[in-house]
Amino acid sequence: MRGIYADYAAGAPLRPAARRVLDDALASGAGNASSVHWAGARARALLESAREEVAAAIGAHPLEIVFTSGATEANNLVLAGVAAAAAGRRLRIAVPATEHASVLRTAEALARRGHDLRVLPVGADGRTDPTAVAAAAPDLLSVALVNAETGVVQACTALAAAARRSGARVHVDAAQAAAVLTLDVRGLDCDLVTLSGHKLGAPTGTGALYVREGTPLAPLQHGGAQERGLRPGTENAAALAAFAAAFAAARAALPEEAARLAALVTHLQREIATLAPDARVAGEAAGATSAAAAASPVPRAPHILDVGFADLDGESLVSALDLEGVAVSAGSACAAGASEPSHVLQAMGWSRAAAASAVRFSFGWASTAADVAAILAVLPRILARARARRTENAWPAHAS
Amino acid sequence: MAGARVVVAMSGGVDSSVAAALLHDAGYEVVGVSMLLAAQPAASVRAGQGCCSLEDFRDARRVAERLGVPYYVWNLAETFRTKVQDVFVREYLRGRTPNPCVLCNQDLKFDELWRRAGALGADFVATGHYARVVTGTDGRTRLLRARDAAKDQSYFLFGLSPAQLARTLFPLGELTKDDVRALARRLDLGVADKPESQEICFVPDRDYAGFVERRSDARPPAGAVIDDDGRVVASHAGVHRFTIGQRRGLGVAGGPARYVTAIDADTATVRIGARAALAAGGLVAERVRWMAGPVETASVRIRHRHVPVAARLRVLDGDRVEARFLAPVSAVTPGQAAVFYCSDEVVGGGWIAAALAPEADAAALGSDIDAVACRSDA
Numbered sequence: 001m002r003g004i005y006a007d008y009a010a011g012a013p014l015r016p017a018a019r020r021v022l023d024d025a026l027a028s029g030a031g032n033a034s035s036v037h038w039a040g041a042r043a044r045a046l047l048e049s050a051r052e053e054v055a056a057a058i059g060a061h062p063l064e065i066v067f068t069s070g071a072t073e074a075n076n077l078v079l080a081g082v083a084a085a086a087a088g089r090r091l092r093i094a095v096p097a098t099e100h101a102s103v104l105r106t107a108e109a110l111a112r113r114g115h116d117l118r119v120l121p122v123g124a125d126g127r128t129d130p131t132a133v134a135a136a137a138p139d140l141l142s143v144a145l146v147n148a149e150t151g152v153v154q155a156c157t158a159l160a161a162a163a164r165r166s167g168a169r170v171h172v173d174a175a176q177a178a179a180v181l182t183l184d185v186r187g188l189d190c191d192l193v194t195l196s197g198h199k200l201g202a203p204t205g206t207g208a209l210y211v212r213e214g215t216p217l218a219p220l221q222h223g224g225a226q227e228r229g230l231r232p233g234t235e236n237a238a239a240l241a242a243f244a245a246a247f248a249a250a251r252a253a254l255p256e257e258a259a260r261l262a263a264l265v266t267h268l269q270r271e272i273a274t275l276a277p278d279a280r281v282a283g284e285a286a287g288a289t290s291a292a293a294a295a296s297p298v299p300r301a302p303h304i305l306d307v308g309f310a311d312l313d314g315e316s317l318v319s320a321l322d323l324e325g326v327a328v329s330a331g332s333a334c335a336a337g338a339s340e341p342s343h344v345l346q347a348m349g350w351s352r353a354a355a356a357s358a359v360r361f362s363f364g365w366a367s368t369a370a371d372v373a374a375i376l377a378v379l380p381r382i383l384a385r386a387r388a389r390r391t392e393n394a395w396p397a398h399a400s
Numbered sequence: 401m402a403g404a405r406v407v408v409a410m411s412g413g414v415d416s417s418v419a420a421a422l423l424h425d426a427g428y429e430v431v432g433v434s435m436l437l438a439a440q441p442a443a444s445v446r447a448g449q450g451c452c453s454l455e456d457f458r459d460a461r462r463v464a465e466r467l468g469v470p471y472y473v474w475n476l477a478e479t480f481r482t483k484v485q486d487v488f489v490r491e492y493l494r495g496r497t498p499n500p501c502v503l504c505n506q507d508l509k510f511d512e513l514w515r516r517a518g519a520l521g522a523d524f525v526a527t528g529h530y531a532r533v534v535t536g537t538d539g540r541t542r543l544l545r546a547r548d549a550a551k552d553q554s555y556f557l558f559g560l561s562p563a564q565l566a567r568t569l570f571p572l573g574e575l576t577k578d579d580v581r582a583l584a585r586r587l588d589l590g591v592a593d594k595p596e597s598q599e600i601c602f603v604p605d606r607d608y609a610g611f612v613e614r615r616s617d618a619r620p621p622a623g624a625v626i627d628d629d630g631r632v633v634a635s636h637a638g639v640h641r642f643t644i645g646q647r648r649g650l651g652v653a654g655g656p657a658r659y660v661t662a663i664d665a666d667t668a669t670v671r672i673g674a675r676a677a678l679a680a681g682g683l684v685a686e687r688v689r690w691m692a693g694p695v696e697t698a699s700v701r702i703r704h705r706h707v708p709v710a711a712r713l714r715v716l717d718g719d720r721v722e723a724r725f726l727a728p729v730s731a732v733t734p735g736q737a738a739v740f741y742c743s744d745e746v747v748g749g750g751w752i753a754a755a756l757a758p759e760a761d762a763a764a765l766g767s768d769i770d771a772v773a774c775r776s777d778a
Contacts, residue, residue, distance in 0.1 A: 316516035319472045323431065323520055336457045338436035338475040352478065382519050389518025394511060394561045395689065 008364035015201035018246035025238035043237040050244035059184040070207035071175035071196035072102040079106040084218035092116040094138035097347035126152030130162040137166035146176040149344045150282035151304030202246035262302035282306035324378040405429040406524040407517040412456030415528030417463040422571040432464040432471040437480040483507040492640035495665035496735025532573035541565040543746040548576040558739040558749030612640040623668025645731030679728035681758035685738040685750030692747040698740040
């Protein structure tokens with residue numbers, strides 16, 4: 001069974017360019033980048049080249065790049081690090097309700113320690129109104145450019161401008177954006193930007209945080225001077241070099257790659273609208289899966305399609321697709337491995353049941369039209385079976 | 401039906417693990433599914449401490465890996481809360497003693513799980529229950545007691561429709577617990593020596609009253625404990641703290657042994673009396689489902705492990721049935737299931753609404769339950 005992979009928002013397969021760099025780096029005899037000898041120098045060279053590449057890709061200075069293990073660590077460092085640098089001052093932290101758990105849970109932990117958390121509402125389109133940001137008058141705004149579940153693109157520039165009126169530091173979580181949108185940290189007018197390696201085809205366990213020069217940030221871990229002391233511990237130079245290579249490859253493919261992915265998603269979306277007229281695409285008004293409605297869509301990232309299948313159960317649809325070799329996901333996984341109905345969709349006004357019906361399809365560098373065709377080859381039967389079972393009665397009405 | 405796809409409800413325990421292994425060996429296309437029933441499964445990491453410990457999920461996943469079958473965890477917490485836990489709380493507040501396991505079978509394992517399994521094209525749902533499903537030459541599918549009377553769990557399975565039974569597999573129905581543990585050991589499933597699961601999985605500390613109070617909007621009203629002579633002998637902190645036949649926690653010290661004989665939630669009254677006062681001559685069951693029948697006589701089981709007693713059944717209005725016992729039965733408990741057996745077959749059952757006082761002329765039904773012919777009025 002050939003696997004169809006359509007879960008890039010969870011993690012992308014390793015790009016060939018990244019694999020080559022990783023293999024070479026592992027074979028090079030690179031040591032600890034902090035060591036003074038030749039082996040350390042090799043690792044240092046890999047690491048600093050990677051830093052320069054990542055910095056160049058987002059319009060930053062190399063010294064503004066702090067490598068991390070990924071987006072979750074970077075988001076934790078942002079919120080807790082900005083709070084720690086505030087030296088006892090009570091910060092007002094504003095985050096949209098649709099943020100990733102690594103932002104929401106960290107912000108809640110800070111609120112328990114006395115900081116003032118403002119969870120901002122989003123509209124049915126998944127976007128936050130800049131006036132809500134201005135009204136919150138935050139000291140720190142943290143917002144995802146592209147939502148990981150829905151692909152909804154926040155109007156980050158407008159939100160940042162609103163936050164600046166109260167002198168806020170602005171953090172943009174670009175973990176899901178980097179593979180499909182061109183990023184320019186100066187244009188975004190932000191102080192901190194989270195990047196994830198494995199979302200764009202780098203090895204897992206890689207990521208970075210852009211920290212604009214002069215941004216007060218305190219480390220969460222101690223015991224090393226690596227990454228300007230903000231992230232102690234020996235850097236994984238080989239994997240970070242592969243991260244930089246993957247990022248460079250992703251960026252080089254833009255904007256054509258985004259258009260290519262958008263075409264795949266548009267095709268899938270139209271076919272699903274035919275297969276399941278009651279399906280609803282996250283970020284669009286109810287019933288807006290039609291081509292007519294798709295003509296004036298809310299800005300969504302090109303690679304994600306999050307679909308609610310009315311009264312069906314997303315989790316079992318994901319299982320059914322998996323049995324057919326199609327990898328997609330539903331909601332976010334809990335410790336046991338089950339899914340929780342999406343907090344993102346519920347924040348957008350979806351009922352709990354509607355949120356539990358959602359299936360997320362997401363695509364990336366190795367996705368092809370054949371993948372979409374393969375999904376569409378199995379989806380009708382799965383939906384038909386699920387629907388038939390949903391309306392079946394165990395007992396005649398009078399007997400129960 | 402080798403080759404048919406079957407969803408096996410896997411708890412990580414020995415029974416469902418062996419059930420999955422047996423079906424896999426028999427050529428079924430097994431898909432293992434664990435049901436997440438609590439929103440916070442991480443409360444206890446260790447197995448054997450209620451449902452949904454992370455260790456149980458891990459065990460189930462390891463068994464599925466060993467068998468080489470797909471495995472998923474599905475979140476049924478919302479359905480479990482509304483269909484099982486909320487009913488559990490409501491029943492206790494009504495002065496009844498609920499049986500959540502029956503509801504979990506009727507509404508989760510053999511209903512919601514089955515529906516969700518539809519997407520997978522699963523033809524069957526299987527569990528590690530000790531019970532048997534057989535389809536006779538007449539095409540009728542029947543639910544039978546397990547071969548191992550000591551482990552029989554057919555009581556918890558009443559109310560499954562013939563249609564539900566026809567798509568249900570109980571691979572352990574012909575086996576004893578010792579057989580199952582031996583199989584688990586031989587197949588090296590890693591779960592052979594896990595302890596038996598708790599009585600009610602979502603209240604592992606058995607503090608049912610505490611669970612009811614945590615899940616109630618308002619504190620259940622306090623009331624009086626009244627002895628059989630009409631005297632108020634104590635006060636109590638809510639009827640949900642009592643069950644029929646309960647001897648402890650009555651607030652009466654000394655004197656002859658006293659048992660809860662009746663609970664009236666409307667007046668928040670708990671009545672107590674001597675052991676003899678627990679005797680009932682029959683019961684009224686409501687929301688009765690006939691899996692085969694109706695029948696006029698049957699042996700009736702009023703709780704799990706209770707030895708069924710012969711009874712004459714009479715259909716009252718609608719889905720209510722009166723059962724008159726051959727011999728008095730102690731501690732008939734409203735809220736529990738009354739399950740009707742004809743020999744090994746579960747022909748129906750319902751929920752006990754009330755106990756009936758003993759009658760002098762109880763019955764001329766014959767004393768040996770196996771001698772009671774199940775007579776259908778059809």
